[in-house]
Amino acid sequence: MTLRIRNPYRYLEVVALVAVLAAVAGCSSGTAVQGMIQAPVFVGVSLREAEAKAAQAGVQVEVKSSENSDTMPVDFVLKQDPEPQTMVRKGRVITVVTSSGPVSLTLPDFVGGKFEVAQAFIVANQLVLGDLVEQIDASPVGTVLAQVPGSNADVNRGSVVTLTISRGTMATMPGLVGLSLTESKKRLSALGFSVSKVIVSPQTTQPAQLVLMQEPAAGDAIEKGAWIELTVSKVP
Numbered sequence: 157m158t159l160r161i162r163n164p165y166r167y168l169e170v171v172a173l174v175a176v177l178a179a180v181a182g183c184s185s186g187t188a189v190q191g192m193i194q195a196p197v198f199v200g201v202s203l204r205e206a207e208a209k210a211a212q213a214g215v216q217v218e219v220k221s222s223e224n225s226d227t228m229p230v231d232f233v234l235k236q237d238p239e240p241q242t243m244v245r246k247g248r249v250i251t252v253v254t255s256s257g258p259v260s261l262t263l264p265d266f267v268g269g270k271f272e273v274a275q276a277f278i279v280a281n282q283l284v285l286g287d288l289v290e291q292i293d294a295s296p297v298g299t300v301l302a303q304v305p306g307s308n309a310d311v312n313r314g315s316v317v318t319l320t321i322s323r324g325t326m327a328t329m330p331g332l333v334g335l336s337l338t339e340s341k342k343r344l345s346a347l348g349f350s351v352s353k354v355i356v357s358p359q360t361t362q363p364a365q366l367v368l369m370q371e372p373a374a375g376d377a378i379e380k381g382a383w384i385e386l387t388v389s390k391v392p
Contacts (some may be wrong), residue, residue: 265307286318331374
């Protein structure tokens with residue numbers, strides 16, 4: 157099949173126009189790319205390292221603000237604008253948000269208050285309750301006697317707070333075995349204690365209501381409200 161060109165001059169004009177348009181498009185494309193780079197990745201590095209990377213890439217870094225962070229150290233980059241790998245022109249200022257470290261709070265004075273109140277504050281503020289130290293004291297059981305760190309100390313989330321609490325006033329358990337139940341109750345009452353439970357043994361060789369066993373044992377340290385259990389001989 158033979159292709160006939162009715163107007164060869166018109167054909168040449170079209171070819172020339174296409175070539176010119178292609179050249180212009182190529183020139184425009186080159187102009188768009190020239191002077192453009194991908195924004196470096198600053199997130200996760202220190203501000204000093206970000207500034208070094210920016211200088212190497214031909215852009216500038218400017219701190220826009222700082223935010224608290226529990227995961228990123230102080231002065232490390234949390235965010236950047238434009239985002240990493242965005243096409244930007246050389247010399248562009250890239251703003252960053254840096255870390256100001258974890259959220260800190262001031263500890264109140266727990267001393268003299270109840271353990272439950274201190275514990276609630278520790279849990280609510282994402283702190284860690286350390287080992288409890290119990291101490292014999294005239295204060296009611298559970299009263300906070302000391303704290304570490306002390307009151308008004310600034311602490312971060314996850315910090316350990318150790319409390320010393322009162323075990324109350326302690327006494328020494330007297331020896332009651334061999335005494336009558338009545339005499340045993342008198343001796344305990346004189347110390348500020350009372351019998352919690354009496355167990356009657358079916359033993360018949362001992363006088364009636366004689367104390368055969370005691371819990372706690374004689375000489376044990378006991379506190380107010382402690383459970384005291386006596387086993388006595390059978391009532392005749």
